[in-house]
Amino acid sequence: MFELFSGTLERPNDQRLNSGLAINSLVTGGHVLSFEERAQLYKSESQAFQEYLKNLPNTDWNKQSACDEWLVSDVVAHLVGNSEFYSGTVSRGIRGESSPPEGRPEAGKGHPSMSADALAKSSIAAREKLGDSLLETYIDKDNYLIDLLTGLTSEERARPCYHPGSMVPAGNFVDLRFKEIVLHQWDIRSAIEEKAGLSSASLESMVILIEESFASGSLRWAFWSGTHLDKPVRYRFDVKSPVPVTADIVVEGDKFRYEPDAQCAADVTFRCHTHIFALLMYGRISAGQAISEGHLAVDGDRAWRNNSASGLRGFKQV
Numbered sequence: 488m489f490e491l492f493s494g495t496l497e498r499p500n501d502q503r504l505n506s507g508l509a510i511n512s513l514v515t516g517g518h519v520l521s522f523e524e525r526a527q528l529y530k531s532e533s534q535a536f537q538e539y540l541k542n543l544p545n546t547d548w549n550k551q552s553a554c555d556e557w558l559v560s561d562v563v564a565h566l567v568g569n570s571e572f573y574s575g576t577v578s579r580g581i582r583g584e585s586s587p588p589e590g591r592p593e594a595g596k597g598h599p600s601m602s603a604d605a606l607a608k609s610s611i612a613a614r615e616k617l618g619d620s621l622l623e624t625y626i627d628k629d630n631y632l633i634d635l636l637t638g639l640t641s642e643e644r645a646r647p648c649y650h651p652g653s654m655v656p657a658g659n660f661v662d663l664r665f666k667e668i669v670l671h672q673w674d675i676r677s678a679i680e681e682k683a684g685l686s687s688a689s690l691e692s693m694v695i696l697i698e699e700s701f702a703s704g705s706l707r708w709a710f711w712s713g714t715h716l717d718k719p720v721r722y723r724f725d726v727k728s729p730v731p732v733t734a735d736i737v738v739e740g741d742k743f744r745y746e747p748d749a750q751c752a753a754d755v756t757f758r759c760h761t762h763i764f765a766l767l768m769y770g771r772i773s774a775g776q777a778i779s780e781g782h783l784a785v786d787g788d789r790a791w792r793n794n795s796a797s798g799l800r801g802f803k804q805v
Contacts, residue, residue, distance in 0.1 A: 520691050522644060522658055526637040528688040529665040533633055536672050537626050553674040553771065556607040562671050563625050564614035565606070569667050570628040574635055577657050580648025581639070587649055597651025636661045659699075662692035669693075670769055677771075685762040690730045693765045698734070698747055723753035730761040755787035 540563065548560045557565070579585070587593055617624050644658030655663065669689040676683035719739040726732040735749040757774070759767075763782045766772045777783035 522661070525665070525692055526661050529661050529668070529692070530633050530637050532665065532686050532688055533629055533668050536668055537629060539672070539676075540622055540625070547679055550678060552678045557610060557674075558614075559675050559678070560614050560621060561610050562674055563621060564617060565610040566667065566671055567617070567621070567625050567628050568610060568613060569664070570625075570632045573660050573664055574628070574632045576649050577635060577639075577660050580657050581643045581646050583646070585647050585649050585654060587651075591649070592651050594649050594651065594654045632664060636664065659695070662695050665689050665692040666696055666769075670771065673766075673771060685765060687729055687762065690761045690765060693769075694730050694732055694761070697745075697765075697768060698732075720755070721749075721751070721753045723749070723756040724764055725756055725758045726761050726764045727758075728760060732761060732764060753787060755785060758784040758786075 543559075548558070548563075550559050551557075552559050552562045554562060575588070585594075591597070614621060639657055644656060646657050647654040648657050648660065650663075666689065669686050673683055673685055719737060722736045722738070724732060724734050724736070733748055735746040735753060737744050737746060757767075759777065759782055763772070763777055767774065767777060767783075772782075774783060774785075778785060
């Protein structure tokens with residue numbers, strides 16, 4: 488697993504997490520991306536990924552992915568399960584049904600640390616069961632979800648839908664699925680190709696998920712508790728482009744909180760592009776790796792700079 492900080496989430500005072508208000512637009516570079524624009528970007532990226540998988544050599548499906556326990560084919564099987572879950576929960580949510588399905592925790596009570604082993608094994612089992620029909624099944628399930636999410640009416644987008652990470656407005660499942668497609672595409676391509684990056688079209692959706700703390704797109708979902716810290720440490724991310732983000736992650740004891748647009752002084756400041764910020768936040772690269780490869784500039788207290796570079800326990804692959 489890739490790691491960064493240490494602790495568990497302390498939720499901010501505002502409760503946008505469960506407000507039921509869909510985030511329908513995002514200002515970036517002076518332009519407001521509407522739901523319709525983000526939905527079209529998600530659809531285009533999903534279809535491009537389908538074409539990528541269609542042309543992937545048979546030998547590459549059995550290669551190790553960037554996910555520790557999964558082959559490339561296991562990652563695709565996971566995305567099949569993800570599309571089935573999203574299709575089901577959104578379909579129920581827009582009908583006014585938002586209670587947890589049988590066997591699932593209450594919304595906001597789930598965390599991948601509770602189910603990581605089971606998820607890894609279930610994806611492998613699904614891949615084995617689907618066999619030669621894996622790609623065909625993936626495309627069928629993916630297209631069904633694309634049609635469902637991009638076809639939501641303005642009223643339906645605001646309806647709350649169940650997710651173990653939190654209640655999520657139906658419209659923001661576009662952002663959640665966009666994130667899933669792009670991150671897991673990176674998991675596949677980075678293990679096969681010499682250079683792989685995140686789709687720039689997805690960054691606006693990822694910033695929405697992080698800033699609004701939506702379910703599996705939130706830092707709470709990606710953050711695993713670790714060693715208790717003796718004093719609070721404030722890490723600041725100063726991201727200028729292509730999607731600006733200025734936010735602090737404050738680690739205190741074995742907890743952390745995310746503070747957008749904080750004004751007080753930081754112990755350590757990180758400067759990077761948005762795609763590096765996303766890879767760090769979702770556990771795809773460590774701070775040390777990003778620094779050594781010249782993707783992350785660090786200023787501030789030398790002791791905490793060294794600690795962050797060596798990879799304090801915290802953000803992991805989700």
